[in-house]
Structures are given as C-alpha cells and as structure tokens.
C-alpha cells in the first residue's frame with residue numbers, strides 16, 4: 454500500500470482501513486457461499502436426475518440448475534466488483550465517483566463497499582429514462 458496515495462482519497466485513513474476490511478470480509482463470505490451453492494447444485498442434480506434420469510426428471514434438474522446458476526452468477530458478479538474495489542483501493546482511487554470524480558459518502562461505502570458512484574450519480578445511472586430538460590423540468 455502506497456502512503457503517497459492517501460491524500461487523493463477522500464476518506465480518512467481509519468475509514469479507508471475499515472472499508473478495506475469490509476471488502477475482504479465480504480469477498481471471503483461470497484467465496485464461501487459460492488462453494489456451497491456449487492456443491493448444492495451438484496447434489497440437487499444427482500438426487501433428482503439420478504443415475505438413469507427420465508426426460509421429466511431431467512428438465513426439473515435443469516430448472517434447479519438454472520436457478521442456482523442465477524444465484525451463482527449474481528455472486529460471481531459481486532465478487533468481481535469487490536475485486537475491482539480492492540484494485541482501486543490499492544491504486545488510491547477508492548471512494549472516488551467514476552462519473553463526477555466526487556467523494557463517495559463513507560456511509561454508502563460501508564453498506565456497498567464495491568460502490569463506484571456517489572449516491573447522486575448512482576440515482577442518475579439507475580434512471581436512464583429521466584432526462585434533464587433545458588427548462589429545468591424532469592420528465593420520463
């Protein structure tokens with residue numbers, strides 16, 4: 454960790470260190486969940502499909518596998534975001550909004566350690582249909 458990177462961080466040293474722990478803990482918990490989910494998916498398949506599956510059983514097994522798949526890909530996605538957060542942390546750009554370069558609120562990072570946008574930019578990002586009109590009106 455480069456100390457020279459600290460001044461660029463909008464967070465205090467203590468807050469940054471704490472968030473680093475949050476990231477690492479969340480990553481570890483996710484990895485554990487992933488291992489469990491993948492083991493469970495395999496167990497479900499074995500139980501339902503069995504050694505000689507008929508067509509019906511197979512489609513049930515496939516549905517379960519797809520459900521697990523959705524859960525797993527959500528977890529993998531979050532894990533990837535946390536990895537990127539960790540990378541930004543090491544580079545000293547953690548806690549900085551990628552859209553407006555402003556500070557991301559510490560309390561927001563505490564809840565969403567992988568957040569890449571401040572709350573204002575995130576709201577704008579999540580409502581792409583909301584356009585700002587020149588006369589100041591907002592319309593869908």
Ligand SMILES: [Zn+2]
Pocket residue numbers: 550551552553554555570571572573574575
């Ligand atoms: Zn922003």
